[in-house]
Amino acid sequence: MADLVIDERIKERLLRLLRENRQAHKIRSHGLSPRKKILLIGPPGTGKTMSALVLAGELGLPLFVVRMEGLMTRFIGETAAKLRVVFDAIQSTRGVYLFDEFDSIGAKRAYANDVGEVRRVLNSFLHFIETDESDSLLIAATNHPQLLDRALLRRFDDVLEYGLPEQSSVQATLKSKIGHFPCGRLSFKRLAQASAGLSLQFSSRVSELS
Numbered sequence: 001m002a003d004l005v006i007d008e009r010i011k012e013r014l015l016r017l018l019r020e021n022r023q024a025h026k027i028r029s030h031g032l033s034p035r036k037k038i039l040l041i042g043p044p045g046t047g048k049t050m051s052a053l054v055l056a057g058e059l060g061l062p063l064f065v066v067r068m069e070g071l072m073t074r075f076i077g078e079t080a081a082k083l084r085v086v087f088d089a090i091q092s093t094r095g096v097y098l099f100d101e102f103d104s105i106g107a108k109r110a111y112a113n114d115v116g117e118v119r120r121v122l123n124s125f126l127h128f129i130e131t132d133e134s135d136s137l138l139i140a141a142t143n144h145p146q147l148l149d150r151a152l153l154r155r156f157d158d159v160l161e162y163g164l165p166e167q168s169s170v171q172a173t174l175k176s177k178i179g180h181f182p183c184g185r186l187s188f189k190r191l192a193q194a195s196a197g198l199s200l201q202f203s204s205r206v207s208e209l210s
Helices: 008-022 024-029 048-059 078-092 116-131 167-178 188-194 202-209
Strands: 037-041 063-067 096-100 137-142 158-161
Touching (some): 037 048, 078 116
Parallel strands (some): 037 137
8 A cells, every 4th residue: 555656645545445345254243344345436537547556455355346347348237237147247256346437327417418327227226235245355446437327326335536736755765666766857846847747657658658
């Protein structure tokens, strides 16, 4: 978790999530449940997927990535059937399940161009997530929170909103990626200032170029 470059408030909430899931048996012994259904929202490259990866590593669980757009088909009932297979796996195999591109099925049901199949899939997801009693951690991620049906938000235990990194975070990322190379008089502070308004997606490209 220490290497995860995100806002400290988000990091603290993730640490709380870890603590609850590590002590799940104690929490359940008091008739309560740990947080296990999380929605991550924010621009690309702000740490949503990396957060899921880190949570899986910290909990010693496999990470399964479910790309929602890839589940969608044009055949009535087929997408919902695929979704049921996913939730059956969630029940039988404990892990961290990341539902990426979540807005593919989570779009507002009132949209004029919505189709019946998308509504059926969304309703199926709402049912599955409400009735899930597994020990798995369910994480949904989207770059477009404004598209989500508000009924979905109520089904999650926590909603974490990611933003663009602060200057200090950018500097830390740059130093971790290229700091071990001979950089001469390169100023990390100036690089961070020049990257204002960018996400941390650029860091991996900087690493490759180095």
